[in-house]
Amino acid sequence: MPGFFVTGNLYRPKKITGKVPGILCPHGHWPNGRFYDMGEQAVKQAIIIGAERFENGGRSPLQARCVQLARMGCIVFHYDMLGYADSRQLSFELVHRFAKQRPEANDPQQWGLFSPQAESRLQSVMGLQTYNSIRSLDFLLSLPEVDPQRIGVTGASGGGTQTMILSAIDDRVAVSVPCVMVSTAMQGGCTCENACLLRIDTGNVEFAALFAPKPLAMTAADDWTREMRTKGFPELKALYTLLGAPDNVALFDFTHFKHNYNHVSRAHMYLWMNRHLKLGLPEPILERDYNRLTARELTVWDEKHPPPPGGFDFERQLLQWWDADARKQLDELVPMNRRELNEYRRVVGGAIDIMVGRRLPDAKQIEFEDTLKEDRGDYFLIGGLLKNAAWRTANPVLFLHPKIWNGQVVLWLDQSGKQVLFAGDQPAPQARRLLKAGFAVAGIDLLYQGEFLPDGKPLARTRKVDNPREAAAYTFGYNHTVFASRVHDVLTMLSFCRHHEFEPEAIHVLAGPKTAEIAAAARAQSADTVRSLAVHTGGFRFANVADIFSPDFWPGGAKYHDIEGLFALGAPGDTWIAGERSLPVVEAIYKAAGARRRLVLARSADDSWLGDAIDWIIDRAEIAD
Structure with a gap:
C-alpha cells in the first residue's frame, strides 16, 4: 500500500554464521506499545512476585524477549501495531478506541474506516494490521x-x-507462540482484533488449530484464558x-499471574523456540x-526520516487506493472464455x-x-411453518398448488413476505396467472x-450486541446479518421444494425491489x-447502504462486483433483470459461458415489470418443455 508504513526495531545477533531463524514479535496492547516502560515501582513489584528478574531490563518485557531471542541466535523484528509508537498514520483513538460512527466518514465517495462503505468492501483495521x-x-x-524454513512468531494479548x-x-510460519489470548472465553475486546464475518460459528481455539500439526505453544493467566x-x-x-x-x-498454565508476558512465560517460550527452531x-x-x-x-523517525x-x-486516501x-x-478476473470463467467462480464464488x-x-x-390446507376449487391453499432444525429457524410459508400442475414451482419473494400472493382473500392477479399456467x-x-x-411495520434497523461502541464487527463478526439470514431462509425454501415428494421438474424465482439481491445471493x-430467475x-x-444496522447491510457486499457479482455466479442459468440500464460484468460472464441469450436486460417500466417477468417465466417453461 503506497505511503503506508510498517515501523519497528530489528534485533540481530552480534555474530551470524550461515542462515539463522527469524522471529516476528507483535507487541499487543501494552501502553505505548514498542516503547513500553512499566516504571521503577511496577518492576520492583513484579520482581517481588517472581514475574521479572531485573530492575532495568524488566521494565520492558517487550524489549526483553527481543534481546534474549537475538542472544539465542535469532534475527527478531519487533513491529508496531497500528496507532502505537511510531505507527501514527492512523491514530490510536481511531484504531483502538473507535466508539461512534462519524458522519464525515460515511460518504459514498470518500469514506473512512468503520463506515458502512468500508465494511461493505471488507476494509477494517484488523485487516490492515x-x-x-x-x-x-x-x-x-x-x-x-x-532461514525461511525457521520462522517463528510470538506475541501476547493483542x-x-x-x-x-x-x-x-x-x-511460512514454522513455530507459533500466541500468549494469553487463545481461549473459549473473550475472543478479543479491541476493534483491532475484530472484523465482520471473522468469528461466526467459530473462534480463537479453532483459529489456533489451523496451525496444526506445526509446533504451537500457548500461555494462560488469571484472565479470560x-x-x-x-x-x-x-x-x-x-x-x-x-x-x-x-x-x-x-x-x-500460569494462572497465579495476571494478564502478562512476564519472565516466567518468556522462559518457556525460549525453550519452545530452542527446540522447534533447532x-x-x-x-x-x-x-x-x-x-x-x-x-x-x-523511534525510527528523525530529521532525516x-x-x-x-x-x-x-x-480516506488509503481506503480509496485499497478499493481501486x-x-x-477483480476486473482483470472478468472472463473472456469458459476456462477463465472457472477462475472467476473460484475467487468470487469462494468469497x-x-x-x-x-x-x-x-x-x-x-x-x-x-x-392450513384448503380446497379452493382449481387449486389447494397450503400453509404452515418451514423448520430447519440445524439452523434453528422457522418460517411461515404458503403454497398455491393447482390441481392441474405442470410440475414447476415459482417462489415469489417480496418485502411484504408471503402476503404478496394475495389480494384480500383471493390470489393476487399475477399469482392467478401463474396458477392458470x-x-x-x-x-x-x-x-x-x-x-x-x-405491529406490521417493516424492520428499520437490525439488532446489535450489547456493546455501546458503534463498530459493525462487534455484532457482525459473531452473528449473521439480517440480509444473510434472509438468504439462508430462501436456501431452506429452495431445498424443501427441490426435494419435495412431488419432485418438481423446475424451480423459478421471482423477486422485486428489496428482495432481488436476496434472490440473486440464494441462487449463487x-x-x-434455480432454473430461472426474474427480478427487478x-x-x-x-x-449505497449508508447504515451498518440497515437490514440491507452485508459486509463485503460491494467488494465482489456488488450485485453484479451475484448475478454473474448464476451463469449460465436463465436470468431476466429489470431496473438496470446495463450490467457489463454480468453480460461479459454470460458471453464467456456461451449463454448470452439466456440473459435478458429488460426495459420494462416500473409498473409493468411484474407482468413482463411472469410472461418470461411462462415462456421459458414452455421452451424447456
Whole structure:
C-alpha cells in the first residue's frame, strides 16, 4: 500500500554464521506499545512476585524477549501495531478506541474506516494490521541471513491475536507462540482484533488449530484464558494427536499471574523456540539483563526520516487506493472464455460462499409443519411453518398448488413476505396467472417479514450486541446479518421444494425491489437448483447502504462486483433483470459461458415489470418443455 508504513526495531545477533531463524514479535496492547516502560515501582513489584528478574531490563518485557531471542541466535523484528509508537498514520483513538460512527466518514465517495462503505468492501483495521504482519514477515524473509524454513512468531494479548491469525493464514510460519489470548472465553475486546464475518460459528481455539500439526505453544493467566486447561486445550491436544504430533502442542498454565508476558512465560517460550527452531542451546535458558532503550532511542523517525502524512485525509486516501486496487484485480478476473470463467467462480464464488456462510441445506434437516390446507376449487391453499432444525429457524410459508400442475414451482419473494400472493382473500392477479399456467406458487416470510412483525411495520434497523461502541464487527463478526439470514431462509425454501415428494421438474424465482439481491445471493449458493430467475433490482447496490444496522447491510457486499457479482455466479442459468440500464460484468460472464441469450436486460417500466417477468417465466417453461 503506497505511503503506508510498517515501523519497528530489528534485533540481530552480534555474530551470524550461515542462515539463522527469524522471529516476528507483535507487541499487543501494552501502553505505548514498542516503547513500553512499566516504571521503577511496577518492576520492583513484579520482581517481588517472581514475574521479572531485573530492575532495568524488566521494565520492558517487550524489549526483553527481543534481546534474549537475538542472544539465542535469532534475527527478531519487533513491529508496531497500528496507532502505537511510531505507527501514527492512523491514530490510536481511531484504531483502538473507535466508539461512534462519524458522519464525515460515511460518504459514498470518500469514506473512512468503520463506515458502512468500508465494511461493505471488507476494509477494517484488523485487516490492515494483519496485512502489516504479513509485510513484516516479507521484510524478515528479505534479509539474506534469515532461514525461511525457521520462522517463528510470538506475541501476547493483542499481539497474541496477531500471532494466532498470521500463523493461521501464512504457511511460512514454522513455530507459533500466541500468549494469553487463545481461549473459549473473550475472543478479543479491541476493534483491532475484530472484523465482520471473522468469528461466526467459530473462534480463537479453532483459529489456533489451523496451525496444526506445526509446533504451537500457548500461555494462560488469571484472565479470560484461565480455563484453557480444561476448555480448548484438550481439543487442540486431541487434534494434534489425531495428526500424529501430540508433542507439538503445549499450554504453559500460569494462572497465579495476571494478564502478562512476564519472565516466567518468556522462559518457556525460549525453550519452545530452542527446540522447534533447532537452536541447539543448553537448557534451561535464562535471561540476562541488558541495556534497556528509551523511546527516543527506539523511534525510527528523525530529521532525516520525518514521519509520513497521516490523519483523516490519509485514511480516506488509503481506503480509496485499497478499493481501486481490489477493483482492478477483480476486473482483470472478468472472463473472456469458459476456462477463465472457472477462475472467476473460484475467487468470487469462494468469497460469496464465506460471506453468505451457508449453502443449500440437506433436506433431512428440514421439516414442514402444515397448519392450513384448503380446497379452493382449481387449486389447494397450503400453509404452515418451514423448520430447519440445524439452523434453528422457522418460517411461515404458503403454497398455491393447482390441481392441474405442470410440475414447476415459482417462489415469489417480496418485502411484504408471503402476503404478496394475495389480494384480500383471493390470489393476487399475477399469482392467478401463474396458477392458470399450471405453476405451483410459493411465498415465504423471511426473517423480519410478515408474521415476524407483530405491529406490521417493516424492520428499520437490525439488532446489535450489547456493546455501546458503534463498530459493525462487534455484532457482525459473531452473528449473521439480517440480509444473510434472509438468504439462508430462501436456501431452506429452495431445498424443501427441490426435494419435495412431488419432485418438481423446475424451480423459478421471482423477486422485486428489496428482495432481488436476496434472490440473486440464494441462487449463487444453490448450484443448479434455480432454473430461472426474474427480478427487478430497483437499482440496488450494497455500496449505497449508508447504515451498518440497515437490514440491507452485508459486509463485503460491494467488494465482489456488488450485485453484479451475484448475478454473474448464476451463469449460465436463465436470468431476466429489470431496473438496470446495463450490467457489463454480468453480460461479459454470460458471453464467456456461451449463454448470452439466456440473459435478458429488460426495459420494462416500473409498473409493468411484474407482468413482463411472469410472461418470461411462462415462456421459458414452455421452451424447456
